[in-house]
Amino acid sequence: MSPVSQNLQAVRRRIAAAAEAVSREPHSVALLAVSKTFGPEAVAEAAAAGQLAFGENYLQEALDKMDAVTSLLPASRPKLEWHFIGPIQSNKTRPIAERFDWVHSVDREKIARRLSEQRPQGAPPLDICLQVNISEEASKSGMPAEEALPLARAVSTLPNLRLRGLMAIPEPTDDVARQRREFARLRELMEAIRHAGIPMDTLSMGMSADLEAAVAEGATIVRIGTAIFGKRDYAK
Template identity: 50%
Template structure:
Protein backbone atom coordinates (compact mmCIF):
# COMPACT_ATOMS: atom_id res chain seq x y z
CA UNK A 1 0.00 0.00 0.00
CA UNK A 2 1.34 3.41 -0.92
CA UNK A 3 2.19 5.77 1.91
CA UNK A 4 0.33 9.03 2.32
CA UNK A 5 3.41 10.86 1.02
CA UNK A 6 3.42 8.68 -2.11
CA UNK A 7 -0.25 9.46 -2.61
CA UNK A 8 0.44 13.18 -2.22
CA UNK A 9 3.08 12.94 -4.95
CA UNK A 10 0.61 11.08 -7.18
CA UNK A 11 -2.10 13.70 -6.67
CA UNK A 12 0.32 16.54 -7.35
CA UNK A 13 1.43 14.73 -10.51
CA UNK A 14 -2.21 14.32 -11.60
CA UNK A 15 -2.84 18.02 -11.08
CA UNK A 16 0.27 18.92 -13.06
CA UNK A 17 -0.68 16.59 -15.93
CA UNK A 18 -4.25 17.93 -16.05
CA UNK A 19 -2.96 21.49 -16.11
CA UNK A 20 -0.51 20.79 -18.92
CA UNK A 21 -3.23 19.10 -20.96
CA UNK A 22 -5.35 22.25 -20.58
CA UNK A 23 -2.46 24.62 -21.32
CA UNK A 24 -2.51 25.91 -17.77
CA UNK A 25 0.27 26.48 -15.29
CA UNK A 26 0.31 23.86 -12.49
CA UNK A 27 0.69 26.76 -10.05
CA UNK A 28 -2.78 27.97 -11.08
CA UNK A 29 -4.46 25.10 -9.19
CA UNK A 30 -4.38 24.86 -5.40
CA UNK A 31 -4.62 21.47 -3.70
CA UNK A 32 -6.96 21.38 -0.71
CA UNK A 33 -6.41 18.21 1.33
CA UNK A 34 -9.83 17.19 2.67
CA UNK A 35 -8.87 15.86 6.08
CA UNK A 36 -12.32 15.25 7.61
CA UNK A 37 -12.42 12.08 9.75
CA UNK A 38 -8.64 11.67 9.41
CA UNK A 39 -6.30 11.94 12.43
CA UNK A 40 -4.01 14.85 13.15
CA UNK A 41 -0.89 12.76 12.59
CA UNK A 42 -1.87 12.24 8.94
CA UNK A 43 -2.29 15.99 8.53
CA UNK A 44 1.11 16.52 10.10
CA UNK A 45 2.70 14.10 7.64
CA UNK A 46 1.25 15.99 4.69
CA UNK A 47 2.27 19.31 6.22
CA UNK A 48 5.83 18.10 6.58
CA UNK A 49 5.74 17.20 2.87
CA UNK A 50 4.77 20.76 1.99
CA UNK A 51 0.96 20.69 2.02
CA UNK A 52 -0.56 23.72 3.75
CA UNK A 53 -4.28 23.90 2.95
CA UNK A 54 -6.64 21.48 4.73
CA UNK A 55 -10.43 21.19 4.55
CA UNK A 56 -12.71 20.11 7.39
CA UNK A 57 -16.47 19.39 7.41
CA UNK A 58 -17.08 18.77 11.10
CA UNK A 59 -16.43 21.60 13.51
CA UNK A 60 -15.75 19.76 16.77
CA UNK A 61 -13.44 17.30 15.06
CA UNK A 62 -11.60 20.17 13.38
CA UNK A 63 -11.15 22.10 16.63
CA UNK A 64 -9.63 19.04 18.30
CA UNK A 65 -7.16 18.59 15.47
CA UNK A 66 -6.28 22.27 15.48
CA UNK A 67 -5.37 21.99 19.16
CA UNK A 68 -3.07 19.07 18.35
CA UNK A 69 -1.40 21.02 15.55
CA UNK A 70 -0.94 24.46 17.10
CA UNK A 71 2.80 24.31 16.41
CA UNK A 72 2.12 24.40 12.65
CA UNK A 73 1.80 28.16 12.53
CA UNK A 74 1.20 28.56 8.80
CA UNK A 75 -1.34 25.80 8.27
CA UNK A 76 -4.45 27.10 6.48
CA UNK A 77 -7.81 25.73 7.59
CA UNK A 78 -10.87 25.70 5.30
CA UNK A 79 -14.35 24.96 6.61
CA UNK A 80 -16.17 23.16 3.79
CA UNK A 81 -19.25 21.66 5.43
CA UNK A 82 -22.78 22.82 6.24
CA UNK A 83 -22.91 25.64 8.79
CA UNK A 84 -25.31 25.74 11.72
CA UNK A 85 -26.02 29.09 13.35
CA UNK A 86 -24.78 27.97 16.77
CA UNK A 87 -21.36 27.13 15.32
CA UNK A 88 -20.55 30.34 13.47
CA UNK A 89 -18.52 31.87 16.30
CA UNK A 90 -15.99 29.03 16.37
CA UNK A 91 -15.84 28.92 12.59
CA UNK A 92 -15.26 32.68 12.42
CA UNK A 93 -12.48 32.39 14.99
CA UNK A 94 -10.64 29.25 13.95
CA UNK A 95 -10.70 29.17 10.15
CA UNK A 96 -9.09 31.22 7.39
CA UNK A 97 -11.52 30.14 4.68
CA UNK A 98 -15.21 29.17 4.61
CA UNK A 99 -16.30 27.51 1.36
CA UNK A 100 -19.96 26.79 2.11
CA UNK A 101 -21.69 30.18 2.27
CA UNK A 102 -25.24 30.06 0.93
CA UNK A 103 -27.33 32.01 3.46
CA UNK A 104 -27.20 35.69 4.31
CA UNK A 105 -27.95 34.95 7.97
CA UNK A 106 -24.82 32.81 8.26
CA UNK A 107 -22.69 35.38 6.46
CA UNK A 108 -23.93 38.11 8.81
CA UNK A 109 -23.09 36.04 11.88
CA UNK A 110 -19.61 35.20 10.60
CA UNK A 111 -18.97 38.86 9.87
CA UNK A 112 -20.11 39.95 13.34
CA UNK A 113 -18.15 37.22 15.10
CA UNK A 114 -14.89 37.60 13.18
CA UNK A 115 -12.62 39.56 15.53
CA UNK A 116 -11.68 43.02 14.29
CA UNK A 117 -7.96 42.36 14.78
CA UNK A 118 -8.15 39.33 12.46
CA UNK A 119 -7.91 39.61 8.68
CA UNK A 120 -11.23 39.21 6.86
CA UNK A 121 -12.50 35.67 6.50
CA UNK A 122 -12.05 34.37 2.96
CA UNK A 123 -15.39 33.08 1.73
CA UNK A 124 -16.71 31.13 -1.23
CA UNK A 125 -20.35 31.07 -2.24
CA UNK A 126 -21.64 27.52 -2.57
CA UNK A 127 -23.67 27.06 -5.76
CA UNK A 128 -26.09 24.16 -6.26
CA UNK A 129 -25.25 23.90 -9.93
CA UNK A 130 -27.35 20.78 -10.61
CA UNK A 131 -30.40 21.90 -8.58
CA UNK A 132 -30.29 18.87 -6.29
CA UNK A 133 -32.83 18.84 -3.46
CA UNK A 134 -30.40 17.03 -1.15
CA UNK A 135 -27.59 19.57 -1.48
CA UNK A 136 -27.00 23.01 -0.07
CA UNK A 137 -26.05 26.00 -2.18
CA UNK A 138 -27.77 28.87 -3.89
CA UNK A 139 -29.35 28.61 -7.33
CA UNK A 140 -27.23 30.03 -10.15
CA UNK A 141 -29.78 32.75 -10.88
CA UNK A 142 -29.48 34.00 -7.29
CA UNK A 143 -25.72 34.50 -7.46
CA UNK A 144 -25.53 38.13 -8.58
CA UNK A 145 -27.92 39.38 -5.91
CA UNK A 146 -26.35 37.25 -3.17
CA UNK A 147 -22.81 38.38 -4.01
CA UNK A 148 -23.94 42.02 -3.92
CA UNK A 149 -25.48 41.53 -0.48
CA UNK A 150 -22.22 40.10 0.85
CA UNK A 151 -20.43 43.38 0.12
CA UNK A 152 -21.96 44.91 3.26
CA UNK A 153 -19.78 42.69 5.49
CA UNK A 154 -16.28 44.14 5.99
CA UNK A 155 -14.97 41.10 7.88
CA UNK A 156 -15.73 38.82 4.96
CA UNK A 157 -13.71 38.75 1.75
CA UNK A 158 -15.44 37.26 -1.27
CA UNK A 159 -12.93 35.02 -3.04
CA UNK A 160 -15.14 33.03 -5.39
CA UNK A 161 -17.35 29.97 -5.77
CA UNK A 162 -17.58 26.36 -4.65
CA UNK A 163 -19.79 23.54 -5.92
CA UNK A 164 -20.56 19.87 -5.36
CA UNK A 165 -21.77 18.55 -8.72
CA UNK A 166 -24.20 15.67 -8.97
CA UNK A 167 -22.81 12.24 -8.18
CA UNK A 168 -22.27 9.73 -10.98
CA UNK A 169 -23.20 11.96 -13.90
CA UNK A 170 -22.62 11.09 -17.51
CA UNK A 171 -19.47 12.60 -18.97
CA UNK A 172 -21.57 15.15 -20.84
CA UNK A 173 -23.59 16.10 -17.73
CA UNK A 174 -20.37 16.50 -15.78
CA UNK A 175 -18.85 18.70 -18.45
CA UNK A 176 -21.97 20.87 -18.69
CA UNK A 177 -22.15 21.40 -14.92
CA UNK A 178 -18.48 22.29 -14.55
CA UNK A 179 -18.56 24.57 -17.60
CA UNK A 180 -21.62 26.35 -16.19
CA UNK A 181 -19.69 26.96 -12.97
CA UNK A 182 -16.78 28.38 -14.91
CA UNK A 183 -19.11 30.85 -16.63
CA UNK A 184 -20.56 31.97 -13.29
CA UNK A 185 -17.05 32.35 -11.92
CA UNK A 186 -15.91 34.46 -14.86
CA UNK A 187 -18.92 36.75 -14.49
CA UNK A 188 -18.32 37.15 -10.77
CA UNK A 189 -14.60 37.74 -11.25
CA UNK A 190 -15.32 40.54 -13.72
CA UNK A 191 -17.37 42.36 -11.07
CA UNK A 192 -15.31 41.85 -7.91
CA UNK A 193 -11.51 42.25 -7.88
CA UNK A 194 -11.09 39.96 -4.86
CA UNK A 195 -12.56 36.97 -6.69
CA UNK A 196 -9.87 34.49 -7.77
CA UNK A 197 -10.97 31.04 -6.58
CA UNK A 198 -13.19 28.40 -8.20
CA UNK A 199 -13.31 25.39 -5.88
CA UNK A 200 -14.54 22.33 -7.78
CA UNK A 201 -13.19 18.92 -8.51
CA UNK A 202 -12.53 15.99 -6.20
CA UNK A 203 -10.70 12.68 -6.42
CA UNK A 204 -12.99 11.29 -9.12
CA UNK A 205 -13.26 14.33 -11.41
CA UNK A 206 -10.03 16.24 -10.86
CA UNK A 207 -8.95 16.27 -14.51
CA UNK A 208 -12.34 17.36 -15.84
CA UNK A 209 -12.64 20.12 -13.26
CA UNK A 210 -9.21 21.51 -14.07
CA UNK A 211 -10.04 21.44 -17.78
CA UNK A 212 -13.17 23.46 -16.94
CA UNK A 213 -11.19 26.12 -15.07
CA UNK A 214 -11.06 25.02 -11.44
CA UNK A 215 -8.42 26.84 -9.37
CA UNK A 216 -8.80 24.65 -6.26
CA UNK A 217 -9.43 20.89 -6.10
CA UNK A 218 -10.66 19.27 -2.90
CA UNK A 219 -8.99 15.88 -2.57
CA UNK A 220 -9.72 13.43 0.23
CA UNK A 221 -9.89 9.79 -0.83
CA UNK A 222 -6.93 9.93 -3.23
CA UNK A 223 -4.78 11.28 -0.39
CA UNK A 224 -6.09 9.63 2.75
CA UNK A 225 -7.90 6.54 1.49
CA UNK A 226 -11.55 5.76 2.15
CA UNK A 227 -13.38 8.06 4.52
CA UNK A 228 -13.87 6.88 8.10
CA UNK A 229 -17.40 6.87 9.45
CA UNK A 230 -17.73 9.82 11.81
CA UNK A 231 -20.37 12.21 13.02
CA UNK A 232 -19.98 15.45 14.85
Protein backbone atom coordinates in the same frame (compact mmCIF):
# COMPACT_ATOMS: atom_id res chain seq x y z
CA MET B 1 8.18 7.69 2.08
CA SER B 2 4.83 7.39 3.87
CA PRO B 3 1.62 6.41 2.04
CA VAL B 4 0.19 9.90 2.53
CA SER B 5 3.36 11.43 1.05
CA GLN B 6 3.18 9.07 -1.92
CA ASN B 7 -0.49 9.86 -2.45
CA LEU B 8 0.17 13.60 -2.30
CA GLN B 9 2.83 13.25 -4.98
CA ALA B 10 0.43 11.26 -7.15
CA VAL B 11 -2.34 13.86 -6.75
CA ARG B 12 0.04 16.70 -7.57
CA ARG B 13 1.08 14.85 -10.72
CA ARG B 14 -2.59 14.46 -11.69
CA ILE B 15 -3.19 18.18 -11.17
CA ALA B 16 -0.12 19.10 -13.20
CA ALA B 17 -1.08 16.78 -16.06
CA ALA B 18 -4.67 18.06 -16.08
CA ALA B 19 -3.49 21.68 -16.14
CA GLU B 20 -0.93 21.12 -18.86
CA ALA B 21 -3.54 19.32 -20.99
CA VAL B 22 -5.51 22.58 -21.26
CA SER B 23 -2.46 24.89 -21.41
CA ARG B 24 -2.71 26.04 -17.80
CA GLU B 25 0.15 26.46 -15.38
CA PRO B 26 0.06 23.71 -12.70
CA HIS B 27 0.63 26.29 -9.95
CA SER B 28 -2.66 27.97 -10.93
CA VAL B 29 -4.50 25.10 -9.20
CA ALA B 30 -4.22 24.89 -5.41
CA LEU B 31 -4.59 21.59 -3.59
CA LEU B 32 -6.87 21.51 -0.55
CA ALA B 33 -6.41 18.27 1.40
CA VAL B 34 -9.80 17.27 2.82
CA SER B 35 -8.96 15.70 6.15
CA LYS B 36 -12.47 15.17 7.56
CA THR B 37 -12.78 11.90 9.54
CA PHE B 38 -8.99 11.46 9.55
CA GLY B 39 -7.04 12.09 12.72
CA PRO B 40 -4.43 14.72 13.54
CA GLU B 41 -1.64 12.23 12.79
CA ALA B 42 -2.75 12.08 9.14
CA VAL B 43 -2.75 15.88 8.95
CA ALA B 44 0.71 16.04 10.51
CA GLU B 45 1.95 13.43 8.03
CA ALA B 46 0.62 15.47 5.11
CA ALA B 47 2.08 18.67 6.58
CA ALA B 48 5.47 16.98 6.86
CA ALA B 49 5.19 16.27 3.13
CA GLY B 50 4.63 19.95 2.38
CA GLN B 51 0.82 20.17 2.36
CA LEU B 52 -0.34 23.23 4.30
CA ALA B 53 -4.03 23.74 3.37
CA PHE B 54 -6.65 21.44 4.90
CA GLY B 55 -10.43 21.25 4.53
CA GLU B 56 -12.85 20.18 7.24
CA ASN B 57 -16.63 19.59 7.21
CA TYR B 58 -17.48 18.93 10.86
CA LEU B 59 -16.84 21.78 13.26
CA GLN B 60 -16.12 20.06 16.57
CA GLU B 61 -13.94 17.44 14.91
CA ALA B 62 -12.04 20.22 13.17
CA LEU B 63 -11.48 22.27 16.32
CA ASP B 64 -10.21 19.23 18.24
CA LYS B 65 -7.94 18.33 15.33
CA MET B 66 -6.48 21.83 15.04
CA ASP B 67 -5.48 21.77 18.69
CA ALA B 68 -4.03 18.27 18.48
CA VAL B 69 -2.06 18.92 15.29
CA THR B 70 -0.33 21.89 16.88
CA SER B 71 1.31 19.60 19.43
CA LEU B 72 2.45 17.17 16.72
CA LEU B 73 4.28 19.67 14.53
CA PRO B 74 7.53 21.48 15.27
CA ALA B 75 7.18 25.14 16.15
CA SER B 76 9.21 26.08 13.09
CA ARG B 77 6.69 24.47 10.72
CA PRO B 78 4.83 27.00 8.51
CA LYS B 79 1.33 27.83 9.73
CA LEU B 80 -1.38 25.52 8.45
CA GLU B 81 -4.31 27.03 6.56
CA TRP B 82 -7.75 25.75 7.56
CA HIS B 83 -10.77 25.80 5.25
CA PHE B 84 -14.32 25.09 6.42
CA ILE B 85 -16.18 23.34 3.61
CA GLY B 86 -19.28 21.87 5.30
CA PRO B 87 -22.82 23.14 5.89
CA ILE B 88 -22.98 25.95 8.45
CA GLN B 89 -25.56 26.24 11.22
CA SER B 90 -26.23 29.72 12.59
CA ASN B 91 -25.17 28.74 16.11
CA LYS B 92 -21.79 27.50 14.86
CA THR B 93 -20.57 30.63 13.08
CA ARG B 94 -18.49 32.12 15.90
CA PRO B 95 -15.81 29.39 16.13
CA ILE B 96 -15.69 29.22 12.34
CA ALA B 97 -15.11 32.97 12.18
CA GLU B 98 -12.50 32.75 14.93
CA ARG B 99 -10.49 29.70 13.84
CA PHE B 100 -10.66 29.30 10.06
CA ASP B 101 -8.89 31.09 7.21
CA TRP B 102 -11.41 30.24 4.48
CA VAL B 103 -15.08 29.28 4.34
CA HIS B 104 -16.28 27.65 1.10
CA SER B 105 -19.88 26.95 2.04
CA VAL B 106 -21.69 30.27 2.51
CA ASP B 107 -25.14 30.11 0.93
CA ARG B 108 -27.16 32.60 2.99
CA GLU B 109 -26.71 36.27 3.79
CA LYS B 110 -27.51 35.62 7.47
CA ILE B 111 -24.51 33.28 7.75
CA ALA B 112 -22.24 35.75 5.98
CA ARG B 113 -23.27 38.59 8.28
CA ARG B 114 -22.66 36.50 11.39
CA LEU B 115 -19.21 35.48 10.14
CA SER B 116 -18.34 39.11 9.48
CA GLU B 117 -19.62 40.30 12.86
CA GLN B 118 -17.83 37.50 14.73
CA ARG B 119 -14.46 37.71 12.98
CA PRO B 120 -11.97 38.76 15.68
CA GLN B 121 -10.59 42.28 15.62
CA GLY B 122 -7.11 42.35 14.16
CA ALA B 123 -7.59 39.13 12.18
CA PRO B 124 -7.29 39.32 8.40
CA PRO B 125 -10.55 39.20 6.46
CA LEU B 126 -12.09 35.74 6.22
CA ASP B 127 -11.85 34.42 2.65
CA ILE B 128 -15.30 33.39 1.41
CA CYS B 129 -16.66 31.21 -1.37
CA LEU B 130 -20.38 31.03 -2.05
CA GLN B 131 -21.72 27.49 -2.40
CA VAL B 132 -23.94 26.92 -5.41
CA ASN B 133 -26.13 23.84 -5.84
CA ILE B 134 -25.07 23.62 -9.47
CA SER B 135 -26.75 20.23 -10.11
CA GLU B 136 -29.98 21.32 -8.37
CA GLU B 137 -30.03 18.27 -6.10
CA ALA B 138 -32.62 18.37 -3.34
CA SER B 139 -30.22 16.67 -0.92
CA LYS B 140 -27.32 19.09 -1.48
CA SER B 141 -26.44 22.26 0.34
CA GLY B 142 -25.90 25.44 -1.60
CA MET B 143 -28.12 28.07 -3.18
CA PRO B 144 -29.71 28.01 -6.61
CA ALA B 145 -27.56 29.61 -9.29
CA GLU B 146 -29.95 32.54 -9.70
CA GLU B 147 -29.35 33.60 -6.08
CA ALA B 148 -25.57 33.82 -6.45
CA LEU B 149 -25.33 37.36 -7.80
CA PRO B 150 -27.56 38.97 -5.13
CA LEU B 151 -25.67 37.14 -2.39
CA ALA B 152 -22.33 38.09 -3.92
CA ARG B 153 -23.40 41.74 -3.88
CA ALA B 154 -24.34 41.49 -0.20
CA VAL B 155 -21.21 39.61 0.89
CA SER B 156 -18.90 41.95 -1.00
CA THR B 157 -20.01 44.82 1.27
CA LEU B 158 -19.31 43.07 4.59
CA PRO B 159 -16.25 44.53 6.31
CA ASN B 160 -14.52 41.45 7.72
CA LEU B 161 -15.01 39.12 4.76
CA ARG B 162 -13.18 38.88 1.45
CA LEU B 163 -15.35 37.41 -1.29
CA ARG B 164 -13.13 35.10 -3.36
CA GLY B 165 -15.42 33.04 -5.57
CA LEU B 166 -17.77 30.09 -5.90
CA MET B 167 -17.83 26.49 -4.72
CA ALA B 168 -19.90 23.53 -5.89
CA ILE B 169 -20.24 19.78 -5.40
CA PRO B 170 -21.88 18.51 -8.59
CA GLU B 171 -23.85 15.28 -8.66
CA PRO B 172 -21.39 12.37 -8.90
CA THR B 173 -21.03 10.79 -12.33
CA ASP B 174 -18.43 8.84 -14.29
CA ASP B 175 -19.43 10.67 -17.48
CA VAL B 176 -16.56 13.07 -18.09
CA ALA B 177 -18.54 15.18 -20.54
CA ARG B 178 -21.27 15.62 -17.92
CA GLN B 179 -18.68 16.44 -15.26
CA ARG B 180 -17.29 19.17 -17.49
CA ARG B 181 -20.74 20.60 -18.25
CA GLU B 182 -21.50 21.02 -14.55
CA PHE B 183 -18.14 22.62 -13.83
CA ALA B 184 -18.53 24.87 -16.87
CA ARG B 185 -21.85 26.09 -15.45
CA LEU B 186 -20.09 27.22 -12.28
CA ARG B 187 -17.31 28.91 -14.26
CA GLU B 188 -19.85 30.73 -16.44
CA LEU B 189 -21.73 31.84 -13.33
CA MET B 190 -18.57 33.32 -11.85
CA GLU B 191 -17.83 35.07 -15.13
CA ALA B 192 -21.32 36.60 -15.07
CA ILE B 193 -20.83 37.84 -11.51
CA ARG B 194 -17.47 39.32 -12.41
CA HIS B 195 -19.06 40.98 -15.46
CA ALA B 196 -21.55 42.58 -13.03
CA GLY B 197 -18.62 44.30 -11.35
CA ILE B 198 -17.92 42.02 -8.40
CA PRO B 199 -14.30 40.76 -8.35
CA MET B 200 -13.77 37.02 -7.90
CA ASP B 201 -10.71 34.85 -8.49
CA THR B 202 -11.58 31.42 -7.07
CA LEU B 203 -13.42 28.36 -8.34
CA SER B 204 -13.45 25.69 -5.63
CA MET B 205 -14.51 22.57 -7.52
CA GLY B 206 -13.29 19.08 -8.24
CA MET B 207 -12.64 16.13 -5.93
CA SER B 208 -10.75 12.84 -6.12
CA ALA B 209 -12.93 11.32 -8.85
CA ASP B 210 -13.32 14.34 -11.12
CA LEU B 211 -10.42 16.71 -10.58
CA GLU B 212 -9.29 16.48 -14.23
CA ALA B 213 -12.66 17.73 -15.50
CA ALA B 214 -12.66 20.51 -12.90
CA VAL B 215 -9.19 21.69 -13.84
CA ALA B 216 -10.13 21.64 -17.52
CA GLU B 217 -13.03 23.99 -16.74
CA GLY B 218 -11.02 26.44 -14.65
CA ALA B 219 -10.84 25.17 -11.05
CA THR B 220 -8.39 27.15 -8.95
CA ILE B 221 -8.84 24.97 -5.84
CA VAL B 222 -9.47 21.22 -5.94
CA ARG B 223 -10.67 19.55 -2.74
CA ILE B 224 -9.07 16.11 -2.49
CA GLY B 225 -9.57 13.66 0.37
CA THR B 226 -9.80 10.00 -0.57
CA ALA B 227 -6.94 10.11 -3.08
CA ILE B 228 -4.66 11.47 -0.32
CA PHE B 229 -5.85 9.86 2.91
CA GLY B 230 -7.67 6.76 1.67
CA LYS B 231 -11.23 5.56 2.04
CA ARG B 232 -13.19 7.12 4.88
CA ASP B 233 -14.75 5.11 7.68
CA TYR B 234 -17.81 7.12 8.71
CA ALA B 235 -18.64 4.58 11.40
CA LYS B 236 -15.79 5.81 13.59
